[in-house]
Amino acid sequence: MQSISGMQNTVKKSILNSTIETAVHFLENDMNVKVLESIESKNIEIKEHFSAVNFSGKIDLTTLCLIDEELLKTIYKVFIPHSLSASETKEMLEEMPNEVINIIAGLSISKFPKPYDNLTMSPPSTISKEDMEKLLSGTAYISKEIQTEKGSLHCIIIG
Amino acid sequence: MLNIMIVDDSTIIRKTLQMKLEELGFTVVAQAKSGKEAVSLYGEVVPDLVTMDITMPIMNGIEALKLIKKSYKDAKIIMVTSHGEERLVMDAITHGAKGYILKPITEEKLSEAICRVYPECKTQ
Numbered sequence: 001m002q003s004i005s006g007m008q009n010t011v012k013k014s015i016l017n018s019t020i021e022t023a024v025h026f027l028e029n030d031m032n033v034k035v036l037e038s039i040e041s042k043n044i045e046i047k048e049h050f051s052a053v054n055f056s057g058k059i060d061l062t063t064l065c066l067i068d069e070e071l072l073k074t075i076y077k078v079f080i081p082h083s084l085s086a087s088e089t090k091e092m093l094e095e096m097p098n099e100v101i102n103i104i105a106g107l108s109i110s111k112f113p114k115p116y117d118n119l120t121m122s123p124p125s126t127i128s129k130e131d132m133e134k135l136l137s138g139t140a141y142i143s144k145e146i147q148t149e150k151g152s153l154h155c156i157i158i159g
Numbered sequence: 160m161l162n163i164m165i166v167d168d169s170t171i172i173r174k175t176l177q178m179k180l181e182e183l184g185f186t187v188v189a190q191a192k193s194g195k196e197a198v199s200l201y202g203e204v205v206p207d208l209v210t211m212d213i214t215m216p217i218m219n220g221i222e223a224l225k226l227i228k229k230s231y232k233d234a235k236i237i238m239v240t241s242h243g244e245e246r247l248v249m250d251a252i253t254h255g256a257k258g259y260i261l262k263p264i265t266e267e268k269l270s271e272a273i274c275r276v277y278p279e280c281k282t283q
Binding site for chain 2: 030084091095096103121
């Protein structure tokens with residue numbers, strides 16, 4: 001019989017896999033970005049662009065996504081194909097990681113294993129780089145990195 | 160030509176929706192950043208249709224939908240969501256939403272959802 005922590009780890013792995021599956025579909029089918037591979041990774045390279053959402057309900061956890069600049073700009077171009085002013089573009093790019101995680105995490109909920117497929121998701125939270133580093137150093141996490149032709153997207157389940 | 164109000168807390172989604180709706184030939188008459196703002200703006204512009212995000216701070220899209228429908232029974236509201244979670248969408252439909260669009264937003268999804276409410280829009 002599996003222990004509670006063992007069971008929680010199985011659930012978290014399953015949630016991570018659902019998130020990765022959704023992210024790959026989003027990148028390939030909606031953003032036209034070629035995915036090369038997705039790999040488990042224990043080392044997390046802190047990137048400039050990131051966002052997080054919290055899930056609550058039968059299990060409480062945080063999903064954090066870190067995105068390479070080139071990949072973020074590629075996604076942005078699909079959302080906003082027209083030219084905008086420099087200030088508008090900057091504002092939109094800053095907000096882009098929130099929208100990416102909102103879509104990926106939101107769409108992945110229905111793929112979570114039962115009875116965790118009905119969790120409540122918070123709006124994306126803007127956390128500072130320092131807070132993110134604290135979060136990663138103080139709590140257990142599992143992660144996978146999706147490598148694409150435009151850079152990588154790293155998804156981390158914390159909790 | 161339909162007059163449409165966009166409700167979403169995300170600047171990038173408001174801009175995306177505005178561009179795609181205008182490319183489809185619709186007029187964006189108002190934009191709101193929260194459910195609360197949407198409720199007060201609705202009476203001023205009385206749009207033909209509203210695209211309403213579900214998850215927003217201050218007042219979420221479902222609460223705003225209920226308040227708008229309470230005062231304007233004929234209001235036509237389409238929910239925009241990233242949630243695969245059926246519970247929220249079903250809640251919105253129960254309270255009078257005319258449909259929903261699952262993010263990421265495309266012109267095809269927008270056109271299909273709007274034309275389901277206004278079949279004549281296919282001719283635009």
